[in-house]
Amino acid sequence: MTMAKIKLFANLRESAGESELEVQGETIQEILDTLLSKFPQLQEMVFNEIDGKKELRSYINILINGDNVMHLEGLDTIVNDDDEIAIFPPVSGG
Template structure:
């Protein structure tokens, strides 16, 4: 099981009251579930409500999760394996004007 640095941005950081923390997990999903257990107010911001028979966690389409700068959508998604040197960034949608 890897010990990874998790960085939170924008409203995720504000809701959790912290910008980074260390969490353990074998895969991205493990770390995100641990994050939502530690900070329940983040759960609905990170995960969509499962529909129908599918009870597997699904990340919100507007959330980007990066491992060492690489979007998990271009890797193995929530099943991407982690190592101790990894940095996981969780970014909500950003708008500007």
């Protein structure tokens, strides 16, 4: 099983109480499933449920080694050992 480093930002980090952790999974979807089983309070922040099907919220950005997974294979993107996955909720600044 692949082990990847996850970095959480902004309100995801605050809600989970952790900024970095290691999670096992072969794809981004499996990584998210593992993450959300550990931190169920993140579920509604990351996914919408539409007609009984989970969909990634449009404003959530997931990067694997700096590349947006939506420009790769989406949630089916393969994860390799030592990959770094960053999950960004919407952020604003001034």
